[in-house]
Amino acid sequence: MADPKGFMTTPRQDWPRRPAGERVRDWDEVYVPGALLPIISDQADRCMDCGVPFCHEACPLGNLIPEWNDLVSREDWRAASDRLHATNNFPEFTGRLCPAPCEAGCVLAINQPAVTIKNVEVAIADRAWADGLTPPRPPDRLSGRTVAVIGSGPTGLAAAQQLTRAGHTVAVYEKDDRIGGLMRYGIPEFKMGKRHLERRIEQMRAEGTKFRTSTTIGRDVMADDLRTRYDAVVIATGATEWRELHVPGRELTGIQQAMEYLPLANRVCEGDLERSPMSAAGKHVVIVGGGDTGADCLGTAIREGAASVTQLDIYAQPGAERDEDADPWPTYPKIYRLSAAHEEARHLGTAPAADADARLFAASTLRFTGDESGHVRALHLVEVDEKRRPVEGTARSLPADLVLLALGFSGPDRDDGLIEQLGLALEPRGTIARDTDFATNVPGVFAAGDAARGQSLIVWAIAEGRAVAAAVDRALTGTSRLPAPIGPYDRPMSV
Secondary structure: OOOOOHHHHOOOOOOOEOOHHHHOOOOOOOEOOOOOHHHHHHHHOOOOOOOOOHHHHHOOOOOOHHHHHHHHHOOOHHHHHHHHHOOOOOHHHHHHHOOOHHHHOOHHHHOOOOOOHHHHHHHHHHHHHHOOOOOOOOOOOOOOOEEEEEOOOHHHHHHHHHHHHOOOEEEEEOOOOOOOOHHHHOOOOOOOOHHHHHHHHHHHHHHOOEEEOOOOEOOOEOHHHHHHHOOEEEEOOOOOOEOOOOOOOOOOEOEEEHHHHHHHHHHHHHOOOOOOOOOOOOOEEEEEOOOHHHHHHHHHHHHHOOOEEEEEEOOOOOOOOOOOOOOOOOOOOOOOOOOHHHHHHHHHOOOOOOOOOOEEEOEEEEEEEEOOOOEEEEEEEEEEOOOOOEOOOOOEEEEOOEEEEOOOEOOOOOOOOHHHHHOOOEOOOOOEOOOOOOEOOOOOEEEOOHHHHOOOOHHHHHHHHHHHHHHHHHHHHOOOOOOOOOOOOOOOOOO
């Protein structure tokens, strides 16, 4: 503990964002470049080095947060990087994309703003890359065993890297033309520049991991053929079966799923397209769904030049402070949060009919209406109470030329034939069934990540990848030294 009084003398200071009016004119990351390192050592000093650090429990990876906070406060970046990478394969991903349940579990958060754990994490990761502290770590010898990983999101990549470093020959199969899964085509460039993804992929290639893109298992390669070619198969395809909105008018054109819309904007940033065929430019946009994916759509539509953007959230607006009865410390609280996209919407006034940050809370969609050509032109909604019952006299409509459905995901995609060809058993909710060793009902086939857990956070995805790697390593060799931070039935802390 470098400064035993740091938590009392130093206020919380977050990584500053670029001015909203500036950053909406480009697709660069929203934070001020170079503005984090000058403040982060003092912020790390705020860590109290608790005797029982609940941030460990709140983080499924079990990140050694007090240890690397102390090392950062002393500016020992090499040791801090070693401690950070001991539990997390991709801290630059989580440092940018994770909502930081560790900060909700910070002991300081009982009565003060939490330590900026997420900012410290990303500062260590970026400094490690800048100082050459993340060289490839190929295995000393090969085991002679082979593993196929299906899916290249955070779960698949974490599993592949761990298994490669353990000495197994690993091939990652990805249905898209580039590696990264939703991190590649679902996360907007302004939240995480794809250069961070590219350098990890190159690190993994140098370690020996093989990548096979534009390959759908179940179509391009039959699932049984893959199973016979490899000693083990890890299914990490994610939960890509999006939820639908069954209301009158859903058949109108101009109503799209968020994950139909976001990948096209990412392809523009990749240079594949000059302009997205679903561009929001000049359109009145309504986003149905109040989560992070909806916020990603909001920031994307603003940058494309939408005439207006409104986001509907069926839940009531949460308060600014933790409700100790509903969400006691150290659980992750439902509080009012202002993402970068909402900050931009508030600054630009993108939704005159909504609240200041473009969201309409406690709002439920009734139906859509369109023009004579069958294109959507209006969304009709009603306010709802805490039990989602319509409130009489609150019905109204919003102009809508483009409607984006961001209602979450229910399980893995069933259309590619993978599940049926392997004969995988499913849970009642549609996810892949597995036992305590991440093994499915099919010998040699394991399942991890959102495909088996259900829709979750990136930090849980990486934890799943590390844990399934340990299970596969143990199945192939009889023992494993790989860490297993979670079990398949572990869940976030809750009341």
